[in-house]
Amino acid sequence: MALDRIDYELLRLLRKNARMPNKDLAERVGVAASTCLERVRRMREAGVIKGFHAELEPDAIGCNLQAMISIRLVVHAKTQVTAFHDHLLQLPEVLGFFHVAGANDFLVHVGVADSAALRRLVLESFTTRPEVAHVETNLIFEFRRNTDLPTTPPHAIRLADER
Template identity: 65%
Template sequence: MDLDRIDFALLRLLRKNARMPNKALAERVGIAPSTALERVRRLREARAIEGYHAEIAPAAVGIGLQALVAVRLARHSRELVDGFHDHLLRLPEVLAFYHLAGADDFLVHVGVRDAEHLRDFALTAFTERPEVAHIETRLIFEFRRNPELPVYRRAEA
């Protein structure tokens, strides 16, 4: 999909506030509301916009501690990697994860109640799995998502 400067402007605005009303989007970008609506629909259909989410305060849902867990697999095969990936998707404590190149294979962002919950979760979710060779846990003191969107493609004319 070729994106122009209007598309990039819409994506930036929606990244900062996915609930921005269509009329406000149109005004900020300098297009008609019907044009903004059609462009956002087209961006969704082309999967330039993959979804919308609400940023939830962790404490509001009982998350008192967050951590990043680096996971190293014992062996690498499509079956083991895909199986571990699917395992992570089934764990409610997993907020996000990254499949990596380098010394560690996965970096897993978890949200738990407290240190005891983290210990029990790490033992059950990672160390008891035969494909896991090593884990290393780092506590998160603060998490902020950058609302800015880096754009590395040029807008089409």
């Protein structure tokens, strides 16, 4: 799906506030509300917009400690990678993960109540897995999400810059 500058502006606004009313979105990008609604629907159906998520305060839900766990697999066979991927999706402590290239194979972002829960998670959910060769845990002191779009093609200059 080809995106134009209006689509990119809609994505930029939704990334900052996914609950922005359609009327306000349309007004900010200078299109009719019906046009805006159709563009967002089209981007959702095409998979450009994969979902809308609530940003939660970790401490408020009992995630008093967060960590990034680096995992190195024994073998890089598709079956082992898929098995570990599926395992991660089953763990409620896993907030997100990356399958990466380099010295490690996975970077796993976890949230737990305390250091005892982190230790238990690592020992019971990672080191016992036959496909895991190495585990390294790094505590996270602070996490901030960047709400800007990571890249904007030159043809999709922000509408605000044109005004």
